[in-house]
Amino acid sequence: MNSSVNRPIMRERFFLALLTLLMLTACQKNAERILITPEDYHSSVDKVTEVMIHDIFSPPVASRIYAYPNIAAYEILAKKNDSYTSLANQLHGLNNIPLAKDTVNINYELAALVAHIDLNKRLIFSEDRIEVFRDSLYSIWESQNKKEFNASKDYGLQVAEHIATWMDKDNYKQTRTMPKFSVNSEDPSRWQPTPPAYMSGIEPHWNKIRPFVIDSASQFKPVPPPPFSMEKESDFYKELREVYDISNEITAKGDTSEEVAIAQFWDCNPYVSVTRGHLMFATKKITPGAHWIGITKIASRKTEASLVQTVHAYTKTSIAIADAFISCWDEKYRSNLIRPETLINEHIDDSWEPVLQTPPFPEYSSGHSVVSGAAAKALTSIFGDNFAFDDDTEVAFGLPVRSFNSFNEAADEAAISRMYGGIHYRAAVEIGIGQGRNLGDFIIKKLQMINEKSSAVN
Incomplete structure (x- = not known):
């Protein structure tokens, strides 16, 4: 009698216990799902920037290091999100990434970050610095959900390998074995190495790197600079004299000079040589591309x-x-124009020094201007015009925050900063920013990243 009475009660308790176990298991699975946030991605971008500063990559090379890992991460996320379109067959030579084998356990956000980190490691010198960062994250993710982590890691590395194979065909390795730039000392218009380090011209063969979107390195070839002439009535000499006069005017203001502050804010020279007595050393900073990558983080x-x-x-x-x-860089080594510092020291004032240290490559057109014009166009296409922001990118280097009402306003300031710095003539910055904006417009029109049938925010 007692056993028959207790049997329904025992059965009820069993089902309650089973239900509780199932609920706990479900909650546990939800709790253990690995969450990847935008801040995790910002941290990965910041880490490669930090390593690039340490390793001292030139501005062109740094731009390549940023591009490929971001593309890998984007391609993985586009596989999951119908609102975004793959870049396969849009970027020169890029084919579709492989499909994931384990679609049950994969976390596409995690796979994207794994691919980003792995390609970062392949592209820099100090691999151990990326490995320490990676291993600490791997340990955390594996402890949260080993099955999900392994499936996602395997796919992320598979995609990274696919992107790396494509990347290795962009002619970068071939340019490492090409001859150094040959200086023509007999032609007074041609670029000469500048003090204090008198470094050789960097990346003279960068125009041989396969572009991502533009048809060729020369597609946006700017008009030539004013013809070289040291006649005082010539346009070239007037631009040379303007650099000298502006430099003297703004440095006379001392610490109150807004123009000097602008020049220093946008300096972004990854290798500034400092000489003290018989000792020469370098102060390290971000590249101009890294500055705009920092602005991308701010806007996001x-x-x-x-x-x-x-x-x-x-x-x-x-x-x-x-x-x-x-x-x-295609234009720089075509026009091969001499820097203001060389001519001012030789013909106007042998004791004159520019506000900024002259970088080691030809003058025309201005790299900051071209890059800033293109980056501002890309960012405006995403976040809109009149996007006000506070730029704290240079705080880490002891410079105050500067505020802008739009990306284009920031680009204009970046361009003119090179004249204030005494390292560019007016034509290089004004024509340069137009060159960059035209290129940026082309990329915006040609790249289809947002699925127009979706509700994704552009």
Whole structure:
């Protein structure tokens, strides 16, 4: 009698216990799902920037390092999100990435970050610095959900390998074995190495790098600079004298000079030589491309962009920056124009020094101007015009925040900063920013990253 009475009660308790176990298991699975946030991605971008500063990559090479990892991450997320379109067959030579084998356990956001980190590691010198960053994250993710982590890691590395194979065909390795730039000392219009380090011209063969979107390195070839002439009535000499006069005017203001502050804010010279007595050393900074990557982070955070929106912004901007460097360097070593410092010291004032240290490559057109024009166009296409922001990118280097009402306003300031710095003539900055904006417009029109039938925020 007692056993028959207790049997329903025992059965009820069993089902209650089973239900509780199932609920706990479900909650546990939800709790253990690995969450990848926009801040995780910002941290990965910041880490490669930090390593690039340490390793001292030139501005063109740095732009390549930013582009490929972002593209890999974007391609993985585009596989999951119908609102975004793959860049396969849009970027020169890029084919569709492989499909994931384990679609049950994969976390596409995690796979995207794994691919980003892996390609970062392949592209820099100090691999151990990326490995420490990677391993600490791997340990955390594996402890949260081993099955999901392994499936996602395997796919991320598979895509990274696919992108790396494509990347290795962009002629970069071939340019490493090409001859150094040969200086023509007999032609007074041609670029000469400048003090204090008198470095050789960097990346003279960068126009041979395969572009991402533009048809060729010369597609946005600017008009030539004013013809070289030291006649005082010539346009060239007037521009040379303008650099000298502006420099003297703004430095006479001392610490109150807004123009000097602008020049220093946009300096972005990854290697500034400092000489003290018999000792020469370098102070390290970010490149101009890295500055605009920092602005991309600022805009993404301000708009509270989702992970896929954040990766989209980094990818589009880094592609524009990379193609801008290819376009600009194509012109630099075509026109091969001498820097203001060389001519001013020789013909006007042998004790004159520019506000900024002259970088080691020809003058025309201005790299900052071309890159800033292209980056501003890319960012405006994503976040809109009249996007006000506070730029704290240079705070880490001891410089105050500067505020802008739009990306184009920031680009204009970046361009004119090179004249204030005494390292560019007016033509280089004014024509350069037009060159960059034309290139940026082309990339915006040609790249289809947002699915027009979706509700994705552009």
